[in-house]
Amino acid sequence: MVTIHEVARSAGVAPSTVSYVISGKRSISPKTKRLVEESIRRLGYHPHAGARALASSKTSVLALVVPLRTDLNVAVVMQFVASVVKAARDHDHDVLLLTKDEGPAALQRVASSALADALIVMDVESDDPRVPMLLALDRPVVLIGAPDSPCGLPCVDLDFTAAGAVCVAHLADLGHRSIALVGPSPAVYRRGTSYAARFLRGFTDAARARGVKAVPRSCRHSYEAVSSGLDDLFAQHPDVTGLVVHNEAVLPAVLSDLRHRGRRVPQDVSVVAVCPDSMAENHPVALTTVAIPADEVGALAVEMTVRSLGGHTGAETRLLAPRLTVRDSTARA
Numbered sequence: 001m002v003t004i005h006e007v008a009r010s011a012g013v014a015p016s017t018v019s020y021v022i023s024g025k026r027s028i029s030p031k032t033k034r035l036v037e038e039s040i041r042r043l044g045y046h047p048h049a050g051a052r053a054l055a056s057s058k059t060s061v062l063a064l065v066v067p068l069r070t071d072l073n074v075a076v077v078m079q080f081v082a083s084v085v086k087a088a089r090d091h092d093h094d095v096l097l098l099t100k101d102e103g104p105a106a107l108q109r110v111a112s113s114a115l116a117d118a119l120i121v122m123d124v125e126s127d128d129p130r131v132p133m134l135l136a137l138d139r140p141v142v143l144i145g146a147p148d149s150p151c152g153l154p155c156v157d158l159d160f161t162a163a164g165a166v167c168v169a170h171l172a173d174l175g176h177r178s179i180a181l182v183g184p185s186p187a188v189y190r191r192g193t194s195y196a197a198r199f200l201r202g203f204t205d206a207a208r209a210r211g212v213k214a215v216p217r218s219c220r221h222s223y224e225a226v227s228s229g230l231d232d233l234f235a236q237h238p239d240v241t242g243l244v245v246h247n248e249a250v251l252p253a254v255l256s257d258l259r260h261r262g263r264r265v266p267q268d269v270s271v272v273a274v275c276p277d278s279m280a281e282n283h284p285v286a287l288t289t290v291a292i293p294a295d296e297v298g299a300l301a302v303e304m305t306v307r308s309l310g311g312h313t314g315a316e317t318r319l320l321a322p323r324l325t326v327r328d329s330t331a332r333a
Contacts, residue, residue: 002043002044002045003045004018004019004045006043006045007036007039007040007043007045010039010042010043011032011035011036011038011039012035013032013035013036017032017036018036018040021033021036021037022040058117059114059115059116059117060092060093060094060117061093061094061095061096061115061116061117062084062088062093062094062095062096062116062117062118062119062120062302062305063095063096063098063110063115063116063118063119063120064081064084064085064095064096064097064098064119064120064122065098065106065107065110065119065120065121065122066080066081066097066098066099066122066123067099067100067101067102067123068099068101069101069123069187070187071184071185071187071188071220071221072123073221073247073248073249075248075249076248076275076276076292076294077122079276079278079292079294079295080122080144080294080297080298081095081097081298082294082298083294083295083296083297083298083299084120084298084301084302086298086299087298087299087301087302087303088302090302091302091303091306093117093302093306096110096115096116098110104129104130104132104133107119107121107130107133107134107137108133108137111137111138111139116139117139117140117309118139118140118141118142118305118308118309119134119137119139119140119141119142120141120142120143120144120301120302120305121134121141121142121143121144121145122143122144122145123145123193124143124144124145124146124147124155124157124193124194124195125147125191125192125193125194126147126148126192126193126194126197127147127148127149127192128147128194131147131149131150131151131153134153135151135152135153140305140308140309141153141154142154142155142156142301142304142305142308143155143156143157144156144157144297144298144301145157145194145195146194146198146317146319147194148194150315150317152315153315154304154308154315154316154317155316155317155318155319156297156300156301156304156317156318156319156320157194157195157297157318157319157320158195158292158293158297158319158320158322159198159319159320159321159322160194160195160196160198160199160202161198161199161201161202161205162202162319162321162322163199163202163274163290163322164198164199164200164201164202164203164204164205164206164244164246165202165203165205165206166290166322166324167203167244167272167274167290167324168202168203168206168207168210168212168214168244169206169210170272170288170324170326170330171212171242171244171270171272171330172206172207172210172212174242174270174330174331174332174333175332175333176212176241176242176270176333177211177212177213177239177241177333178212178213178215178237178239178240178241178242179207179212179213179214179215179240179241179242179243179244180214180215180216180217180233180237180240180242180243180244181200181203181214181215181216181217181243181244181246182217182219182226182229182243182244182245182246182247182250182254183196183199183200183216183217183218183219183246183247184196184218184219184246184247185218185219185220185221185247186218186220188218189218196246199246199274200216203216203244203246204216213237213239215233215237215240217229217232217233219247219250221247221249221250222250222253223253223256223257225250226250226253226254226257227253227257230254230257230258230261234261240269241268241269241270241333242269242270242271242272242330242333243269243270243271243272244271244272244273244274245271245272245273245274245275246274248273248274248275248276248279248292251273251275251279251283251287252283254271255271255283255284255285258271259284265285265329266285266328266329266330266331267331270288270329270330270331270333271285271287271288271329271330272287272288272289272290272324272329272330273287273288273289273290273329274289274290274292275287275289275291275292276291276292276294277289277291277325280325280327281327285327285328285329286327286328286329287327287328287329288324288325288326288327288328288329288330289324289325289327290322290323290324290325291322291323291325293320293323296320297320300318300320304316304318
């Protein structure tokens, strides 16, 4: 491994001069700076990451906070994680993944230990108890999700309120007058998770505006929960002809259970799924979907974080418009 002393000898300067060129902490003459930079390129010198962090107080690391709770669909969460990691690498940053459900304590620990230059926080609640701690940290924070009161914290997410409305509008335009929502698990609603509450609000408000009966249901992540939930749904509301599935983990079970009941999709029941596009065609019937834009959201979160690290202090909330793709799972009632 090439050392800073070898670079200094090659350039004919002191090691401290090489250090100043790298860190930018002192003004160096253009001629000397050019000699040092040419020696660095020729020798293939790479400053030690730990030394660089100590010298600049920067780690080039972003902390991604995503508590992996049992009621989350890990496969979809990891699409967001992969998107953040890829975008961070494009900006020459690494990602520290924090998955333990510790609440504000974990955020304080990361900030006080200087493990990362900034934080990206997922699984945001409508009234998130972490917001006061995040506001008090001395480093940039970006939320993937939108609490009711961001208090100046930058946020990026799908516009889930609009997504719920788009699902209802599509089915209502096809003549469906009774539409059920198969939503996330009860724990997600109890916790006040922002995306679930916003989607439910958009779903019920749009149904009311269109004069459509809305039947919202939560659903745990098991085939038994899906089967018993659909038993109750069709027993109590036999007129339901449209299903909106906002729970990617149970989507295969919902489609399987409908087949076992002899309810054809879309001839008897139209289904709209809220899920990544990659899941839309992995089923016997290609699904009409509102896409979960994990790639776009992750890339925007990193872009906003890097801008904050560069001194941009403006707080913004970016809610991406929902994109409905019509496939084979929806038809006229």
